[in-house]
Amino acid sequence: MRGIFTVFRKEFFENLRDRRILLSALVFGPVLGPLLLTGVLQLSVSKGEAASEQELKLPVVGAEYAPNLMAVLESQNIRVERRKLDEQQIRTAIAARELQVVLRVPPDFAERWSRAEPAALQLFADSSDQFGGDANSTRVSRVINAYGRQVAQTRLLLRGVDPTSMATVVIHDIDVSTPSSRAIFALGMLSYLVIFAMLFGGMYLAIDATAGERERGSLESLLTAPMPRHHLIYGKIAATAAYMLISMALTLLACAIAMQFVRMEQFGISVSMSALTTLKLFAVSAPLALFGAGLLTVVASFTRSFREAQSYLSFAISLPTLPLAFIGLLRVEPSPWVMATPSLSQHFLMMQILRGETPIPTDLLLSAVASLVIGGILCWVAGRLYEREAILG
Amino acid sequence: MIRVEALSKKFGKVEAVRSVSFTAKDGQITGLLGPNGAGKSTTLRMLSTLLRPDAGDAWVDGQSVSVEPIAVRRRIGVLSHASGLYPQLTARENIVYFAELHGLDRHQADARVTELAALLELDEFLDRKTKGFSQGQRLKTALARSLVHGPRNLILDEPTNGLDVMAVRNLRALLSRLREQGHCIVFSSHVMQEVALLCDEVVVIAQGRVAAAGTIEALRAQADEATLEDAFVKLIGTAEGLN
Numbered sequence: 001m002r003g004i005f006t007v008f009r010k011e012f013f014e015n016l017r018d019r020r021i022l023l024s025a026l027v028f029g030p031v032l033g034p035l036l037l038t039g040v041l042q043l044s045v046s047k048g049e050a051a052s053e054q055e056l057k058l059p060v061v062g063a064e065y066a067p068n069l070m071a072v073l074e075s076q077n078i079r080v081e082r083r084k085l086d087e088q089q090i091r092t093a094i095a096a097r098e099l100q101v102v103l104r105v106p107p108d109f110a111e112r113w114s115r116a117e118p119a120a121l122q123l124f125a126d127s128s129d130q131f132g133g134d135a136n137s138t139r140v141s142r143v144i145n146a147y148g149r150q151v152a153q154t155r156l157l158l159r160g161v162d163p164t165s166m167a168t169v170v171i172h173d174i175d176v177s178t179p180s181s182r183a184i185f186a187l188g189m190l191s192y193l194v195i196f197a198m199l200f201g202g203m204y205l206a207i208d209a210t211a212g213e214r215e216r217g218s219l220e221s222l223l224t225a226p227m228p229r230h231h232l233i234y235g236k237i238a239a240t241a242a243y244m245l246i247s248m249a250l251t252l253l254a255c256a257i258a259m260q261f262v263r264m265e266q267f268g269i270s271v272s273m274s275a276l277t278t279l280k281l282f283a284v285s286a287p288l289a290l291f292g293a294g295l296l297t298v299v300a301s302f303t304r305s306f307r308e309a310q311s312y313l314s315f316a317i318s319l320p321t322l323p324l325a326f327i328g329l330l331r332v333e334p335s336p337w338v339m340a341t342p343s344l345s346q347h348f349l350m351m352q353i354l355r356g357e358t359p360i361p362t363d364l365l366l367s368a369v370a371s372l373v374i375g376g377i378l379c380w381v382a383g384r385l386y387e388r389e390a391i392l393g
Numbered sequence: 394m395i396r397v398e399a400l401s402k403k404f405g406k407v408e409a410v411r412s413v414s415f416t417a418k419d420g421q422i423t424g425l426l427g428p429n430g431a432g433k434s435t436t437l438r439m440l441s442t443l444l445r446p447d448a449g450d451a452w453v454d455g456q457s458v459s460v461e462p463i464a465v466r467r468r469i470g471v472l473s474h475a476s477g478l479y480p481q482l483t484a485r486e487n488i489v490y491f492a493e494l495h496g497l498d499r500h501q502a503d504a505r506v507t508e509l510a511a512l513l514e515l516d517e518f519l520d521r522k523t524k525g526f527s528q529g530q531r532l533k534t535a536l537a538r539s540l541v542h543g544p545r546n547l548i549l550d551e552p553t554n555g556l557d558v559m560a561v562r563n564l565r566a567l568l569s570r571l572r573e574q575g576h577c578i579v580f581s582s583h584v585m586q587e588v589a590l591l592c593d594e595v596v597v598i599a600q601g602r603v604a605a606a607g608t609i610e611a612l613r614a615q616a617d618e619a620t621l622e623d624a625f626v627k628l629i630g631t632a633e634g635l636n
Contacts, residue, residue, distance in 0.1 A: 006493045010482075017481040017522075217477030221538065224441050225494035226466040389444055 007235025012242060013203060021204045025243045029197025029251035034258030041262050042191055055134055059083045061090070062105035066113075069105070069147065076143045090124050100133040101125045101140055118154060191350040192324040194251050194285060195343055198293045199317045201247025202240040206296035208302040209236040210391065211309040220392065230383030233297065237379050241293035248285060252278050277353060284349040284364065287371040291342040292320070294378025301385045339363045340370040394419050394577055395440060399449035404433050410437040411601040412449065417579045417594070419545065422572050424592035426618040428629065432601040433581035434473075437550045439613040440579065446510055453546055467495065468519055469546045470539035473552035476531070480524035482604040484515060484534040487523060488541050502541070509537040513567065529560040536567065547571065549580035553587060560575035565591055 125137035319344035345367035492502035524618035616624035
C-alpha cells in the first residue's frame with residue numbers, strides 16, 4: 001500500500017509541473033466547457049425569444065379603415081407600420097424577402113363590420129419562409145382571431161344569446177413541461193462536456209504511465225523497485241483518476257459560475273446550478289473516474305510510443321463520450337442496462353438532477369457500483385499487462 | 394555475490410541466452426564482454442528480475458531471481474544505458490523517489506542523498522530539474538538513484554553507451570571506488586578497452602553462450618595470443634560487432 005501511495009504522490013506532483021498536462025487537465029475543460037455551454041444556451045434561448053416575445057413590425061395597408069383593430073395589434077406588441085402598396089408590390093416585396101408579413105385592410109372593412117357582416121382581411125406571407133414569415137403570420141392571425149371571437153361574443157350578448165352556447169367543445173392545452181425541462185436539450189451538452197473534460201484531464205497521465213516511461217527510458221529502473229509491478233500501475237491509475245476528478249470538478253464549477261450569468265429566468269426557463277446541484281452532479285459522475293483511468297491506462301499500455309498513445313487515446317476518449325452527443329435523438333429510456341453502463345448512466349443521472357428530479361436510489365447505486373466494478377476490472381487488467389515482460393518494449 | 398547457473402532465455406524461436414553460468418564475487422568488477430546481440434543485456438535483465446528465466450537460475454547473495462524477485466531487487470542496484478530520469482523532478486527528487494520506493498522514510502532518504510551527493514559529487518546540480526542535464530550529470534544522478542538503498546550488488550548494462558570521454562572517465566573512477574568498498578559489480582560492454590581497463594574477471598559471451606571466462610591474463614594465455622584483441626577475436630570466433 002505504501003508503495004502505491006509513493007507512486008501516486010510522485011505522479012501527482014510531478015505532473016503539476018508539466019505545462020501540457022496542466023493545460024489539458026485544468027484549463028481545457030474549465031474554460032472551454034462553460035464557453036460552449038453558455039454559447040449554446042444563449043443561442044437556443046435567443047431563438048425562442050425571437051419567436052414569441054420580440055416586438056413584431058407589421059406593415060399594414062389601409063390601416064385607417066380599422067383603427068380599433070390596429071390598437072388591439074399594438075397592445076399585443078405588434079407595431080403597425082402604415083404603408084401604401086398595391087397587391088402586386090406586396091407580392092414582390094415578400095418574394096424578395098424585403099417584407100415577411102403584410103396585412104391589407106380593404107376600404108369596405110368598416111362598412112361591413114358595422115353591418116355585422118363578415119369583414120375580410122388579407123394577410124400576405126410566404127409559408128415556406130422558415131426564418132419568421134410562417135411563425136409571424138401565425139402570430140398575427142392568432143391575435144386577430146382572438147379579437148374577432150371577443151367581438152362575436154359581445155354581439156351575441158347584445159342579441160340576448162349566451163355566448164357559451166357557441167362553445168361546443170373546448171380544448172385546454174395543459175403544458176406539462178416544467179420551465180427548466182425546456183432548457184434540458186441544450187443542457188444535455190453539460191454531461192457530455194463534463195465527461196469529456198474528465199477523461200481528457202487524465203489522458204496525459206495515462207500515456208505517461210507506460211508509453212511515456214518507456215520512451216524516457218525510466219521504466220526499467222522503475223520495475224526494479226522492490227514491490228509487485230501491479231502496485232506501480234495502481235499508483236499511476238490513482239493519480240490519473242485524481243486528475244480526472246479535479247478536471248471534472250473544475251469544469252462543473254466553471255459551468256455553475258457561468259450559468260449565473262446566463263439570465264434564463266426572463267425567458268421562463270429556470271435551470272439553477274446551485275451549490276447543492278453542482279455537488280450532486282459531481283457525486284454521481286465521480287465513480288466514472290476509476291473507469292476512465294482504467295480504460296485509458298489499458299489502452300495506453302498497448303502502445304509503443306507517446307505519439308501512438310496519443311492517437312489511440314483520443315479514440316478511446318470518444319468511445320464513452322460520443323454516444324452522449326446523440327443519445328438525446330435516440331429516445332433511450334433509462335433501464336437497468338443503461339444504468340449499468342458507465343458514462344451513459346452518469347449522463348442520465350446528471351440530466352435528472354438538472355431537471356430538478358430526484359434520481360431513484362437503486363439507479364444511483366447501480367450506476368456507481370457498475371462503474372466502480374468495471375473500473376476495478378480494467379485496473380486489474382492494467383496490472384496484469386504491467387506484469388508482462390512485453391511491457392519493456 | 395552473484396552466482397549464475399545455466400541461465401537460458403528464448404524470445405519466440407530465438408535462443409537469446411543458452412545456459413550461461415558464471416560467478417561475480419564481492420569486491421570485484423566482473424565484465425560481460427561480447428558483440429552486440431550476444432545476449433549480454435538479456436542476461437543482465439534476468440539478473441535484475443526484469444525478465445524471468447526459461448531455465449536455470451541466478452542467486453544474488455543467496456536469493457533466487459526466479460523465486461524471490463522482490464528480495465533480489467532489494468539487494469541490487471541497476472543502471473541500464475537507458476536510465477531515463479523524470480525531467481520535471483530535480484535530481485534530488487528523482488533520487489528520493491526511488492529511496493521511498495525502496496521503503497526508506499523521508500529522513501533516511503535525505504540522509505542517503507547527502508551521502509551519495511558527496512560520493513558522486515552531485516551538489517552542484519542536486520536541486521535543479523533534470524531536464525537539460527548533461528550526459529555526465531544524468532549518469533551520476535541515475536547511479537545515485539540505483540545506489541540509494543545501499544545495495545551490495547550493482548548491475549550495469551552498457552553504462553558507457555553514448556557517453557563522452559569525460560563521463561566515461563568519471564564512471565570508471567566511481568566504479569573503482571565502489572569496488573574498494575566491497576561491492577559486487579557486474580557490467581556489460583562491447584568495448585574491449587573498457588573491459589580491459591576495469592575488470593578483474595571477464596566473461597566472454599558470444600551467441601548466447603559463455604565462450605571463455607577468467608582474468609584478462611588467463612584469457613590471453615588460454616587463447617595463446619599476444620594482444621588482447623587477438624585473444625578476444627579468437628575466443629569469440631569473429632571480430633564482428635566488437636570495438
